[in-house]
Amino acid sequence: MVVGICVGETSLTEVTFISDKMPKVGEYVTIDYDGKKVLGMIENLIRGNDALNVDINDFKAIQKISRIGVEDNYIRGKVKILGDVNDNLKLPRTPVLPGTEIKLADREILKEIFKVRNPLKLGCLVNQSDVEVNVDANPILSRHLAILAMTGAGKSNTVSVLIDQLLSYSVPVFVFDMHGEYRDAEFPNGDVNLIRPKINPRYMTFNEIRRLVNIPKNGYIQERHFRRAFRTANDMLKDGRANTNNFLQIMHNILHEESLDEKADKQIIDVMNKIDDSMDRYSKLFDKNAANILSNIKHSHVNVLDLSQVDESVASVLVSHILRNSLQRSKDAANSGNKDELMDNSIFFILEEAHILAPNKRDSDSKTWIQRVAREGRKFGLGLCLVSQSPKTVDHDALSQMNNMIILRLVEPEDQRHVQSASESLSQDLVNQLPSLNVGEAVVLGLMSKVPTLVKIDEFKGRRHGDDMDIVSHFKNIKEKEAEQLRIQEQETLDMGYDY
Incomplete structure (x- = not known):
């Protein structure tokens, strides 16, 4: 089936065509020239009319032309060149000759295109x-x-x-x-x-946990205290001396013991505060088991x-x-x-x-x-x-x-x-x-x-969650259930001999 005819200047990557029937964007076409069968895809379509161009500003004139039924309608499209069907879709070295017919690609050609190894x-x-x-x-x-x-x-x-x-x-x-x-x-x-x-903290690097607690790279003293607590906490987990699974809490306890020494570095307190800040966010992340x-x-x-x-x-x-x-x-x-x-x-x-x-x-x-x-x-x-x-x-x-x-x-x-x-x-x-x-x-x-x-x-054939919630149906059902309960209560009242 002929889709259109190439017009204007053509290139190695795209051609313009004029058609008397409307194809569809995304359709594949073939162009035969210079002994090649070249595959292309329609990427752009325009429908126009020379008699009804945008330069006409008189509404009545446009209306009159429309009633006459002009035959100046045209369809212009653009085809992207994809490659030579018979040469592993290599791009051609010569452009299409203007006036060449463009045809819809055969079903068998397309099946071959979408045949892949895996x-x-x-x-x-x-x-x-x-x-x-x-x-x-x-x-x-x-x-x-x-x-x-x-x-x-x-x-x-x-x-x-x-x-x-x-x-x-x-x-x-x-x-x-x-x-x-x-x-x-x-x-x-x-x-x-x-x-x-x-995460088992044994499988985390020091730098990963350091970033969690926001110990700065240039905070050398804080990093030294934090590194010592990190190593001690790991050792305690390995030999079973820790009485909690909360890795950050273990490190906090270690630093707390050190801070009780009168000669302790005051920056230990800063590290403890940073661990405290991170405790709520990350305590559930770690599991020593x-x-x-x-x-x-x-x-x-x-x-x-x-x-x-x-x-x-x-x-x-x-x-x-x-x-x-x-x-x-x-x-x-x-x-x-x-x-x-x-x-x-x-x-x-x-x-x-x-x-x-x-x-x-x-x-x-x-x-x-x-x-x-x-x-x-x-x-x-x-x-x-x-x-x-x-x-x-x-x-x-x-x-x-x-x-x-x-x-x-x-x-x-x-x-x-x-x-x-x-x-x-x-x-x-x-x-x-x-x-x-x-x-x-x-x-x-x-x-x-x-x-x-x-x-x-394709539509997925299995089951998953994630579709949009049907909020209207949910509240509609609530209203219907309330109405049904009210009807039952009224009926029970009538059955007991009471009248409204």
Whole structure:
């Protein structure tokens, strides 16, 4: 089927066409020229009329022209060149000849395009529901992924579909679950392994706890006292001399004993005060009986760290602690030369609310280690997926390391600009389509897909929490129950022989 004819000046990357029938944005087309069959995607469409141009300001004249029924309507579109179908989608070296016909791509060509080595089925083409969209799992796991959307656009459903597909390959998925959406979820391809948000202080570094208590780097005297208390507290936990699981309380008690000495340094009191300030925030974080969190990770499971009951500061500590230990463990395996051990340590981390854990305009421990894993993780089998409904507030450096993106509906221009600046393959024409996407529709691009794609994401077949609350129905039911109780009371009164 002929979509249109190339007009004007053409280039190696895009062509303009005129059509007498309306195609759809996102449809794939082929252009035959110079012995090549070149694949393209329609990224822009305009409908106009030369007789009804914007320079006419006379309403009656416009009305009269409209009644006559002019035949000057035209459809102009833009096609992005994706590559030669017969040459592994390499970009052609010569531009299209003006006057060349543009045709809709055959279904068989599209099926071949979406045939990948390790397929993850995301859904189907928005404009052709009979064509499945499969992306390659390996580039996602090794080159990272961002899932971005405004609230209510289908982000959680997309994450669930992705997790379930990864489980079919027994990939260990680790979710930092900020809102408890996945703790009771059910996935057709695997089970949930719920992990408590607890850290055994034996597995924490001195610097991690020092930052928790806000001991400054240049506070050398305070740091010396704090380091001594840290080491003593660890020793007490190891040999069972501690009478509490609260690691900070143990350190406080140690310093308190020292402060009773008349010759004690007054700065010990300052350190104790800082520990007191941190006690309420972090006392529930530590558990001397907790195993190393990484040792609890199970293959073929969704390993869910439920962060819904902790504040942002504790969540930041947990994220940084886990990512730091995971990266170090993988580096140790790589340095040992044991390839099997390195592969066994591979994990795909999914970070919900990435704008909280990796904020764009302020520093945090979690942001530091997210950036580190984003830069270095692919060499050590660690993958990241940043999920956010506020892309503009996600750290730009971390986002730019995401070599794959699934972008659902985005309306805010600042969100769009931030995402486009972090992605080399997101064209302005595709950005312009983001506000018009329906719920569950997404632009998919990056190394996981041979071509940019408009996808209708599958509906997740399992069970999860996180849908919008039906507040109206809740209070409506309360009203109906009250009315029913009142009716029963009135009937009981009548049955007893009383009359109103």
